[in-house]
Amino acid sequence: MQYRIRENSFVAKIAAKKLRCRQVALVLGKTIHLYNTTREEFLANPEWLMHELEHVRQFRQYGFAGFIVRYLVETLRKGYWNNRFEVEARAAERLPVNRSATALVQS
């Protein structure tokens, strides 16, 4: 599973303001968008990395639009915390990082 990292992302900056979070990582397709954190800091945090990689996997499973629609429906019905995609991502945080199953593509 390939993924990319974009630092100083505009989308993540908007999300940070809206969610009133200092730091944000947000996945769109194969790209993990970061705001107020660096690639190094993010990659050094295994729970955070595994959480976001689970969202990359979900995008792959349902397709770009398919996942966004499902994610929004879940959020509207159950809220952010109980959204099943977030439940899955939080469960993934406890898994060991398998660096050979994922590949960070330099961009």
Ligand SMILES: [Zn+2]
């Ligand atoms: Zn999440």
